[in-house]
Amino acid sequence: MRRTWTPWRLLALVMGLAGLAWAFDPAGVVQQMEEARRLYESHRPDEASRLYEQLIAAGYDDPVIWFNLGNARFQSGKLGRAVVAFRRAWRLAPRDPDIRHNLRAAIEHGSAVSPSRRWYERGWETVSAEEASRWGWTAWWIGWAAVAVALGWSSHPVRRVAWRVALAAGLFAVWCAAAVAHWHALDAECVVVQPDQAARFAPLPDARVFFTLPEGSVVEVMETRGEWVRVRADTREGWIRSDAIEPVTG
Amino acid sequence: MRTIWIQRAWLGVWLSATAWCAEPSVEFDVQPRAAVVGETVTAILTVREQPNPPVPDLPVPEGFRLIGMQPQQTVNIVNGVLQQAVSFRFLLRAEREGRYTIGPFRYKIGSKSFDLPGVQVDIVAASGAATPTAAHAIARLRISKPTVYVHEQFQLAVDLLYRGVELDRQVELAGLPESGLKLDGFMELPARREVVDGQVYEVRTFQSTARALASGEITLEPILRVRAIVGRRGRRGGDPWNELFENFFRDTPWDQTERRVVELRAAPVVLTVRPLPTEGRPESFSGAVGACTWDVDVHPTEVTVGEPITITMVIRGDANLDVVQPPKLDLGPAFRTYDIRSVPPSGSSAPARERVFEQVVIPRDQTVREIPALSFSYFDPEQGVYRTLTRGPFPLVIQPATNTASVVVRSTGTSQGMVVAEGVELRHLKATPSQFRRAAQRTSELGRNWVHVVPVLAAGLVGLWARRRDRRLHDPVWARRVRATKEARNILQQLERSLKRGEVGPFYETLWKGWTEYFGDRFNLAEGEADPSHILAAMGPNVDDHVRQQLEELYRACLDVRFAGAQPSPEQMSAQLDAFRSVVRWCEQRLER
Structure with missing residues (x-):
């Protein structure tokens, strides 16, 4: 009996091949994760961070990768960027107790500002x-x-x-x-990634300082004007330089 | 019994001891300080913390006559401390008009002597006071400084002066600018008297601490709204009980007093607000304007690396402390610094005259020797210059840390490892999962897919179908009418087939069947009623003549073939099919469905 390649059979074949490719991990993600873990535990957090960031750049958006990246960044003293990673992991897996714990610990460690939430939020x-x-x-x-x-x-x-x-x-x-x-x-959330950023009353370098944002503070971007952004930190709003913050959602 | 005597003895000893330990003080005052001839003013000399003080020898000016002296003793226990005072109240009747000074004089208690200042009293003629004038009540604005700096505090007082009229206690203040000026809550000062244009006025003063928020000129023209009591309904004059009841029922539906709202506008006062000078402004200036002091405390001063040190900064003084920003501390990379936080004042007694800021810093290594000198600057509006206060440096003793920078430990009760990094306990890395999610896999964008409209449409279709079904069940007339259309379509197809085949018998049988079924269902006729007379009656009065004629011809043709054995030609059959189709179409198009 002669078999014909109907569109349905072709589709099934393509999907099967994609599934196999997924299962066999051709990009070597697992190996890369294990290598990053080894580097992290060898007190080489910068190199571990680089590996995690490569995975993210390759299109992986997994809470485990973000969580581990947060740990690596924290170990290398990049508090603000660690909060970005933990916050990103928390957005993907908000009930994960480990992610919640590390995010809270990082924010509290830097005495950073984090937005307060109402009960329904x-x-x-x-x-x-x-x-x-x-x-x-x-x-x-x-x-x-x-x-x-x-x-x-x-x-x-x-x-x-x-x-x-x-x-x-x-x-x-x-x-x-x-x-x-x-x-x-x-999605408008950003994290202050430079230490002690002065939030000013106006988008000018010599404008009066309203309040100071410690590194790791989670702020909401309200407006962008040139290289300045107007951010809201809890209840206060001020202008800080745009290069001092990094968006959580990328 | 014996216990009671012991307690009394102890109480006596305690009272005597507190009285003996306290330093005596003397105060002198005269009230009121404005009166008319014939009125009595009271000069009060109060001696505190001195049992059995001697009676003072009060110098009485010429315009007064001493009509009596009343000693009065008061004892209070405040917070376990006995406070006793003896007041000598000298009643002085004003004999002549003029401005007099009662005192100054020296008062001696044993070997101690107190120099008491004189108090000025204005006495006006009784005839002048009794003369009625148009202005019984006036408002007046006073400011402590006509020219201030931005954010400099000053006193703003609004006086309500009135005579010969009774006013409500409640006063409404309006007309002050809503922006550009920050006012603290108004406080009413003790009532007093004042002589204005030879008349004695009762004066109520409402005072607030104010601060201008921007430079320029501000015109202040406050308005006082107060209710004047113009009469009483059914009052029995001079009855103290009546007065008591009036006060009790004030502002209630049973209030018997008649009031009228009086609006008093104060003469405008222009306040000039100068900007703070930019020249000579120190870098550590954080907005304080006024007279300030600054204290800094650092503790502990002996710590190990990684342990926190608290720097407490206290700013005190008559300044705009509520908007003062915390001093910016630049301790360099040797310290990890936390955000400065404002600590609420510990006691309620010092609400706005003190601000406390705390900052926690952590030394990064043991090479740190001190916290460098810290500076705080403020603007002194009296001298018009910036002043800088410097405290420190504060020496520290830093011991090296006992743990390494990052230690992996296993915590009990959880499979998740813990890592201590920079003194913070973090959960360890997560295990590598078997599958990873990609950004493209996220389904949160699924909302843009139109496939989700499908269930809405399906539910709508089901709803329509169910409605039709229910109507079919509950409305048989409508159901028959709907069925008639379908039946007509089928009958017409069958007739066309019979005509093509040239079958006369089946053609007319089908035509008769169609006739009875279609018209029976279409007009809800009972079996046997499908004759032209009933059908035409059901069609109503507006039936076209050709329809009427076609109906009758069709009916007769059917009867002729079925019962009389007629054999119509194919042309006749075709014409009758057209006639049936025409009648059906007319019914479907022209009659109500």
Whole structure:
């Protein structure tokens, strides 16, 4: 019997090859991670950082890589950049206790400013943007399926249950959408990566200093004007040089 | 019983001891300091912490007559300390108008003597006081300095002077600029009297500490709004009980007093605000304007590398301390410095006259020998110059650290290793996972995919279908009408097929079936009612004549073939098919669905 290469078979073949490539790790990511670990434990954090940063530059956006990079940067005394890495890892895996611990420890070590959160914002930050998106869309589908059942089913008890499921799924989807929006709002977050940056009243080098931002402070960028950015640190706003901060989301 | 006597004895000893230990003090005052002839003023000499003081020999000026003296003793225990005072109240009746000074005089208690200053008292003629004038109440603004520097503190007082009119206690202050001037809360000073244009006025003063925020000229023209009591409803004059009840019911629906709001505008006062000079401004100037002192404390001074040292800086004085920035400390790379934090004042007694700043620094190595000298600058508005206060250097003894810079330890109770780096305990590196996520894998952008519209559409379609189903169940007339259209379409197709084949019998059987089913369902007719008369009646009055004629011809043709054995030609069959199609189309298009 003669086999023909239909589009479906070709697609299956391509996907299978991609899966194999993923499974066998052709880029040597695992080896690179192990090498970075060895360097870190040999007190060569700068070289370990470089390896982790190479992985990130290659397109890997994994909380483990960011977390380990944060540790390496912290060990080499780059407090601000360590906070960037920990913060990035926390955005990807916000419930990870190790990431939360190291992020908090790094911020407290530098007496840095970190944004305060309201109770509902802390609730949103228990799930990552990716999780919130995935769960939210799942709830969206379940909710509408329940609506369809409630509309189309003739049995009243089934319809009642379906309406309740639809309501619960809808509320959960709204909560997830709010969480995603919250995470997107945090895209403007940056970290002060140079020690003791003076936040000034105006974007001028001789403007009066309003307050000082220690290295590792997490700030929100409000406005950019030339080489100056207006940042908000908790409740205060001031102008600092743009090269003194680094965005968390890259 | 014996215990009680012992307690009393101890109390007596304690009271005597506190009285003996305290240093006596004497105060002298005269109230009121403005009066009309015939009124009595009281000169009060108060002796504190002196039991049984001698009666003073008060010099009485010529315009007064001493009409009596009342000694008064008060004993208070404040925070466990006995405070006793004896007041001698001399009642002096004013005999003549003029400005008099009561005192100065010397008061002796044993071997100690106190020189008491004179107090000036204005006495006006009784006839002048009784003369009614148009202005019974006026507002007046006073500022302690007509020219100030930016952020320099000054006193701003608004006086309410009134005579011959009774005013409410509540006073509203308005008209002060809302920007450019920072005012602390207004405080009412003790009431007093004052002679203005030969008239004695009662004076209430509201005072605030102010500060200009920008240079330039500010015109101050405050307005006082106060309610004047113009009468009382049903008052029995002079009754103290009535007065008591009026006070009790004030500002309640049972208040019997009639009031009128009086707006008093003070004469404008121009305040000139000068900018701080830029020349000679020290680098350590952080915004303090006023008279300041500065203390610095460093502790501990003997630490090991990595241990914190707290630098406490206290700024005191009459200055704009609430906006003073902490002094910037540049300790160089030898120290890791934490952010300076402002410490709230420990006691409530010194709210705005003291600012405390703390900074924690950590020596990086044992070569550090001292914290260098620290400077604080402020602007002295009295002299118009910047002043710099320097404290230190502060010697330190730094011991080398006992641990290495980074030590990996295993903590109990968790699989995660701990690493101590720069004195901070961090969780160790995470194990390499079997799979890594790529940035492109993230599904948070899934929201832009239109596929998520599908469930909404599906639910909508299901909803429409369910609605149609329910209507079909609950509305049989509508259901038959909907079914009629489909039946007509099928019948017409069957008729076309029969016509093509030239089958006369089946053609007319199908035509009859179509006739009864279509018109029966279309007009909800009962079985047997599908004749032209019922159909035309169901169609209503606006039926076209050709439709009426076609209906009757079709009905007759069916009867002729079915019951009379007629054999129509194919042309007749075709014409009758067209007639049936025409009638159906007319019904579908022209009649209500």
